[in-house]
Amino acid sequence: MSGSVPAILLTLNLAAVTTLILFVLGTPLAWWLANTRSRVRPFIEAITALPLILPPTVIGFYLLILLNPTAPIGRFWVTVTGDTLTFSFAGLVIASILYSLPFMVQPLQTAFDRIGRDQIEAAASLGASPLDRFFSLVLPLSARGFLTAGILTFIHTIGEFGVVLMVGGNIPGRTRTLSIALYDHVEALRYDQAHALAAGLVILSLIVLSLVYWLNRRSPRHDG
Amino acid sequence: MTDSGLEFDLTRRIGGFILRGRASLPACGIVSVSGSSGAGKTSLLRAIAGLDSGLSGQVRFAGETWHDGTCRMPVHRRRIGIAFQDTRLFPHQSVAGNLAYGAARAPAGTPGPDRAEIIALLDLHPLLKRAVAGLSGGERQRVSLGRALLSRPRLLLLDEPLSAVDTARRNRLLPDLRQLLLDHGIPALHVSHSRAEIAQLADHVLPVRDGQCGACHPLNDWLAAQDASHPFSLLEGHLAGHDTENGLSTVRLGEASLVLPGLGEVPAGASLRLIVRARDVALALDPVPGLSIRNQIPVRIKGIRPQPGTAYCDLDLALDGQVxxxxxxxxxxxxxxxxxxxxxxxxxxxxTLDPAQE
Incomplete structure (x- = not known):
């Protein structure tokens, strides 16, 4: 069992970094999607939702093409950091961000949609600038949306397999995440260790999902 | 004298509806926007506040350009207080939190009514710790109006601000609100379809009809034009005291005083306006004893106007400087x-003077 600890720590680390970065990137995207009247909105929404339906291996395959050291992005990364994007933690983070994007953006967009224009207009008339309105009004009114988005992103990142295998490979302590370690145990017929990891993941997911549904059940309607 | 008030010349298309308005309003005092529902009163207010896009024309206030063609000053920089009809209180804050929201964002050192004054005016003290969700419609409107006033606005926009407040409280509140706005020199644009509310609050009236904004009239002219066959007079006075046992109050109009019901909650000293219909006024040569009519006021005849084609004549009576x-x-x-x-x-x-009767 102790052999699984690095994999667990690596996975938690990856999920935490991914969730944090997605908060920063996903919030403005979700805000834009909730408020824009642009004609390209459905197209951007479709792109955001794409990771939900594409097989993870497809995403992983394209990321491998894009991030490998001979491609422009991959080469740029090597010259800046001296490390490759493929088969590294940084590469895994980029892959996870893309893979988990809809789990961050969709709950946020729903939360922002529900606030509506009325309260925002009132705050503006009271002298609040757009940034001030976001922090004093939008953020507290969509707190549950943020919590849901964060939890779903985190747990979804923990469970990813295909993308990680394609982009990160299986390097212990570097890219071997929980689900890859589980696959390894099964391959090597170490069923007791596989059981421990699999059951752990099921229980954790169940607890987290229950928490999300419980939060959403208690969520009041802001339809002033 | 034209550079200090609100000036606008604007056009806005909303689907098939076209709103057109052009007016230059005085720098202080209260202008009521009057019109039937759907006439464009709220749209006019929103256009002036800058809440809607698709507006062409100009809006200027106190010599400052708020809107000109496509260039638009952001709403939060205009410092307009808006009391929305649907209140738009913030559900995640208490009443006190809502009141503090605008106050905290007013530039430091801006003159204006202070918190205690507004809380007293709107009787908000019992509500301060309450959650917004538990308030009644009238309570919400009072908080919304207080929140707008506390943001130290340079211009106040009132969209049916007291429509859900009960009549007794509204009668008590309107004269005080008017006094507060005049004391602090806050100009206000007020939307209402209640003639009684306009009569209590306005100095001028801006009629809006089918999206067309008419000319701005002094209140008296507008009231007179409303129904020329039923003349009336608008008298300003102060509440002198109450006879709680009989449910009557005394209103002083200079030397004279009137006794009337329905003002039980108006505090003594408050200034108020009374509308007296001309057909409710009778004349006698001397005081009449043994009569149920309580108000017997000495006046002097200023003019006699026979009404051609009718059996009537109208008399203008001087009453301590008022008519x-x-x-x-x-x-x-x-x-x-x-x-x-x-x-x-x-x-x-x-x-006939009961303000609750209209």
């Missing part, structure tokens, strides 16, 4: 031999 109009029959005027300059007694039934 009270009476409508009596020509036959009655002839039989009393009334003449300009003559001193007579105006008789007004208290019940």
């Amino acid at each position: 009270l109009t009476a409508r009596i029959t020509r036959a009655a005027a002839d039989s009393l031999s009334l003449e300009t300059g003559q001193s007579v007694i105006a008789l007004i039934k208290s019940a």
